Amino acid sequence: MREIVFDTETTGFDPKNGDRMVEIGCIEMIGRVETGKSYHCYYNPQRDMPKSAEEIHGLSDIFLSDKPLFADKADELLEFLGDAPLVAHNATFDFGFINAELERAGKTAIAMDRMVDTLAMARVKHPGAKLSLDALCTRYGIDRSHRVKHGALLDAELLAQLYIELTGGRQIGLSLAAEGSEKEHAVSVDDDAVIAEDRPFRAPRPHKASAEELAANTAFLEKMGIPIWHRG
Structure with missing residues (x-):
């Protein structure tokens, strides 16, 4: 506005x-x-x-x-x-x-x-x-x-x-402008929203373990004998 x-x-x-x-x-x-x-x-x-x-x-x-x-x-x-x-x-x-x-x-x-x-x-x-x-x-x-x-x-x-x-206040952020630009990039804070200018889009990182990672974890646990969290 x-x-x-x-x-x-x-x-x-x-x-x-x-x-x-x-x-x-x-x-x-x-x-x-x-x-x-x-x-x-x-x-x-x-x-x-x-x-x-x-x-x-x-x-x-x-x-x-x-x-x-x-x-x-x-x-x-x-x-x-x-x-x-x-x-x-x-x-x-x-x-x-x-x-x-x-x-x-x-x-x-x-x-x-x-x-x-x-x-x-x-x-x-x-x-x-x-x-x-x-x-x-x-x-x-x-x-x-x-x-x-x-x-x-x-x-x-x-x-x-x-x-x-x-x-609500404003936090001045690091400039993401191209070299030579004098534009100031800022984060404006209103009651329930934070809006940042020119923030680059990054795809979400995968967090599900792969089959190889699961197998490596199972092998590591087998070397431990009886884990402490399984002991009475």
Whole structure:
């Protein structure tokens, strides 16, 4: 199954109050394995960037001034998303901003039944614990040492790893690709199934003893006299 893990950066907390989305990062997964395909874009919000928001993601008015408008890139984003389920952390926040931008651009909103919220999943698995992306990465041993500030694509990459852990985990296996291939081979673990990519087929080995092996075994036992398991 194809899924998209994504994250957004914004000018604030509420699109109804004029806040805008300024960045989106998306990671494609198939069968809970990253395919290497991603989508990333910055947007000019056509408004000022509050200092409090800039301190979180580092995106300034000057940096965003020459970036495209969301409306000019909306079709490109929708094409990448397709009809896949969309995974986000505190997903109602991200869905709210994407749909607000789509409405401004005259596009159809994304149905909420496509939403997969890793915050809600984590709340069930770890009630009472800290459930921020940082806290959950620490809990699951996901390396975030390169995360100095929030960034949509970087956070989506971290979230993809977290999503795998929340849905059962993944064991990275030895690559079976041909020489020169960069494809990663992995074993995805869901509740009751283990699926491995490109595992070579091997015919079952025969386990029934041959007539010669049976005769050799009989001759060996005859040399033993009375075996210990036949003694009273």
